[in-house]
Amino acid sequence: MSEGFHVHGAHDHAVEHGAHSGDKLGGQVAIFTAILASVGAIVSYQGGDTQNQAMLYKNEAVLKKTQASDQWSFYQAKSNKGHLMELASDMAPKSKHDYYKAQIEKYENDKKEIKAKAEALEAESEKANEESEHAMHPHHKLAQSMTLIQIAISLASITVLTRKKWLFAVAGVSAAGGLIMWGLALAA
Numbered sequence: 001m002s003e004g005f006h007v008h009g010a011h012d013h014a015v016e017h018g019a020h021s022g023d024k025l026g027g028q029v030a031i032f033t034a035i036l037a038s039v040g041a042i043v044s045y046q047g048g049d050t051q052n053q054a055m056l057y058k059n060e061a062v063l064k065k066t067q068a069s070d071q072w073s074f075y076q077a078k079s080n081k082g083h084l085m086e087l088a089s090d091m092a093p094k095s096k097h098d099y100y101k102a103q104i105e106k107y108e109n110d111k112k113e114i115k116a117k118a119e120a121l122e123a124e125s126e127k128a129n130e131e132s133e134h135a136m137h138p139h140h141k142l143a144q145s146m147t148l149i150q151i152a153i154s155l156a157s158i159t160v161l162t163r164k165k166w167l168f169a170v171a172g173v174s175a176a177g178g179l180i181m182w183g184l185a186l187a188a
Contacts, residue, residue: 029156029168036156036175040149043182047142050135057132064125071118075111082107141185148178 082104089100155171158164 023160025163025165025168026160029160032168032171032175033153033156036149036153036178039179039182040146040153043142043146043149043178046185047139047146050139050142054132054136054139057128057135061125061128061132064121064128068118068121068125071114071121075114075118078107078110078114082111138185138188141181141188145178145181145185148174148181152178 085100085103085107089097089104092100152171152175155167155174159168159171
C-alpha cells in the first residue's frame, strides 16, 4: 500500500494541461484519474485499517499467551509445593500427617483453578490469533486492488502524453481489475 503524499510528475502536469485546454481526451483522462485517485485513497485506508486490526488482535494473542504462560508457571510452583508436602508427610511424625494431607489437598485444588485459568487464556490467545488471520485476509486483495488502480492512473496519464487511445483502454481494464479486487476484498 502506498501511503503518505503524492509528488506530481510531468505526466500529472500534462493531464492537467490537457484538461484545461479543452482537449476532450485530456478531460476524460483527468476525470478518470481523479475518480481512481479517490477510490485509491479509500482502498489505501481500508488496507491500512486491516493491518492495524490484525496487529491489535495479534498483540492480544501474545498478551493472552504470556498470561497463560504465567499461569502455567504458577501451576508448576503449586505442584512443586504439593510434592514437597508429600515428601514432608513421608518424613514427618504421624501426628503431622493430617496437616500435610490438608496442605496437599489445598495445593491440588489450587492447581485445578490455575489450570482452568491457564487453559482459558490459551483459548483466548488462539481466538485472537484466528481473528488476526481473518482481519489480515482482505489486506492482500486490497494491496492488489491498489496496485491495479495505480497502474491504471499511470497508463491513463501516459495516454495524454502519447495520444495513444489504446493505452486508455488498457488503463480502463486495469482499473476494472482493481475495482473487482476491491469488491472481492470487501466480500471476504
